Amino acid sequence: MLKRILFSLGLIVFIVIVSIWTINHKINLFQETRWIFIAAFVVGIIAGTIGAGIKQSRWSRAVNKTPERHTLDSIMEHWGTAIGLFIMIVSGYQIHEHGGPNAIKLHFLGLFLTLLFGSYFLADFIASRKYAELFPNIKDIVDGTIKKYLFRVKAKETGKYLSSQKSSFFLFAILGGLIFVSGVIKLIPFYTPIPFRIIKISTTIHDVSAWGFVALLVIHILLVIVLPVYRPLLESWFTGKQPEEHQAQASKLPSSEAENNGLNKPNT
Numbered sequence: 038m039l040k041r042i043l044f045s046l047g048l049i050v051f052i053v054i055v056s057i058w059t060i061n062h063k064i065n066l067f068q069e070t071r072w073i074f075i076a077a078f079v080v081g082i083i084a085g086t087i088g089a090g091i092k093q094s095r096w097s098r099a100v101n102k103t104p105e106r107h108t109l110d111s112i113m114e115h116w117g118t119a120i121g122l123f124i125m126i127v128s129g130y131q132i133h134e135h136g137g138p139n140a141i142k143l144h145f146l147g148l149f150l151t152l153l154f155g156s157y158f159l160a161d162f163i164a165s166r167k168y169a170e171l172f173p174n175i176k177d178i179v180d181g182t183i184k185k186y187l188f189r190v191k192a193k194e195t196g197k198y199l200s201s202q203k204s205s206f207f208l209f210a211i212l213g214g215l216i217f218v219s220g221v222i223k224l225i226p227f228y229t230p231i232p233f234r235i236i237k238i239s240t241t242i243h244d245v246s247a248w249g250f251v252a253l254l255v256i257h258i259l260l261v262i263v264l265p266v267y268r269p270l271l272e273s274w275f276t277g278k279q280p281e282e283h284q285a286q287a288s289k290l291p292s293s294e295a296e297n298n299g300l301n302k303p304n305t
Contacts, residue, residue, distance in 0.1 A: 051080060059146050077153040085160025106279040114158040115274055121150030126251055173203035205257055212250040219243035
């Protein structure tokens with residue numbers, strides 16, 4: 038527990054320092070502060086790797102312990118990235134419509150938070166092999182998402198995450214990747230000249246992907262609010278606890294099957 042507290046405090050201190058520095062900064066943030074992006078990425082990768090190691094160690098020692106659905110690391114990754122993305126969406130719209138230094142500062146801060154917690158998630162994702170749980174297969178996309186929501190065909194859900202959650206994660210990953218790559222290209226002119234045509238194409242991809250991301254995010258939020266099945270899952274993103282119906286589901290499965298479905302172990 039002490040390791041986790043110190044771990045979290047270290048991240049918070051780093052974020053606060055960068056946030057205060059960003060607000061008080063007078064020069065062009067994107068042109069003069071590339072080291073912040075490097076530092077955010079490196080800190081995120083280190084934190085995610087350490088966090089994955091701590092979780093693996095805890096899981097190996099756990100005996101007859103009530104399973105968690107989301108660990109502290111996962112909650113920080115989720116909400117830290119969400120806050121960064123929200124700041125970037127709002128400030129990006131302000132930059133597009135009005136411009137101004139305050140909107141640019143906000144966009145910089147949102148990018149910093151997204152890069153920090155995004156790289157945190159990426160390292161944890163790889164080290165903990167989360168891809169085995171989060172990436173959808175064809176059945177998840179067709180039966181568990183398209184048929185289920187468009188044609189009202191019932192689908193059996195046995196894994197830790199619903200098929201629709203896996204499908205939405207996959208779409209978020211694609212759109213997020215496009216936004217990130219095109220955003221990096223848009224930053225290059227601050228450091229070295231590149232053809233204007235490339236900037237124009239990247240800007241179009243960046244804007245279209247961003248609007249697609251916002252639309253998907255709105256759908257994601259509405260589904261959580263409207264559909265009762267999602268509400269316990271939303272609560273777990275604050276408490277970390279496994280919803281009761283998922284615990285009951287795990288108790289009905291053989292131990293090996295439950296473990297393979299991620300129902301008897303924390304979110305690794």
